[in-house]
Amino acid sequence: MTSGLPPGLEGNLVEYVQGGVADWLPFDHKRFYTNAFIIQGDKILLGLKKRGFGINKYNGFGGKVEPGETLTGAAMRELKEEAGIDAPLEHAGSLLFVTNGVGWAFQIEIFSARSYSGRPTESDEMRPKWFSFESPATSDADAILPPIPYEMMWDGDDHWLPLLVQGRKFVGRIDSVTQDDGKFAMTRHWFGTVISDD
Ligand SMILES: CNc1ncnc2c1ncn2[C@@H]1O[C@H](COP(=O)(O)OP(=O)(O)OP(=O)(O)O)[C@@H](O)[C@H]1O
DSSP states (O other), X not given: OOTTOOXXXXXXXXXXXXXXXXXXXXXXXXXXXXXXXXXXXXXXXXXXXXXXXXXXXXXXXXXXXXXXXXXXXXXXXXXXXXXXXXXXOEEEEEXXXXXXXXXXXXXXXXXXXXXXXXXXXXXXXXEEEEEEOSOGGGSOGGGOOXXXXXXXXXXXXXXXXXXXXXXXXEEEEEEEEEOTTSOEEEEEEEEEEEOOOO
């Protein structure tokens, strides 16, 4: 079950989807980040990144794990700083992003919560906005939200966000190379779901 996993991934995993034929890229260490999503009914809260890495993309709320912080503590701090809300975040998955010429990899710990307190509020870094993950035909006509804007998100998000909203734990790796225009192009990916050991 755990044989043949991409380098850097571990756990009791069963393959969910994979693609690309390039060799896995080398890296020598991981840097830890968090990324948190609020899910309620058929809607999900995303934020438009206003500055820095990933500018003009929608993503969850998160950032670097600071020395001495737990992953959950860092996720809660970033959610508060970037979206102005508190939530009982739970670990939902892990993603490893490797790019060429960097030497280190992003280890992104994904968190989610089904409730929150406070009111989502724009910060210097993120502009929160609700999206629907159901097709419009099944939504309440009075409360139609835009669909998840995959075209304005990181490549590969369409593989794991459905698992997140279904509450299925996942682990994945995405390798990308930097193109001449500075954008990333995915060269290989692998996602698995976690088999619970209880
Ligand atoms: C390449 N593929 C990726 N796909 C999806 N999400 C990605 C990502 N790579 C990084 N991320 C997320 O992007 C944010 C960066 O955080 P970033 O703004 O740099 O950190 P932090 O808030 O600590 O920075 P400041 O120094 O305060 O600006 C953080 O949520 C992190 O999880």
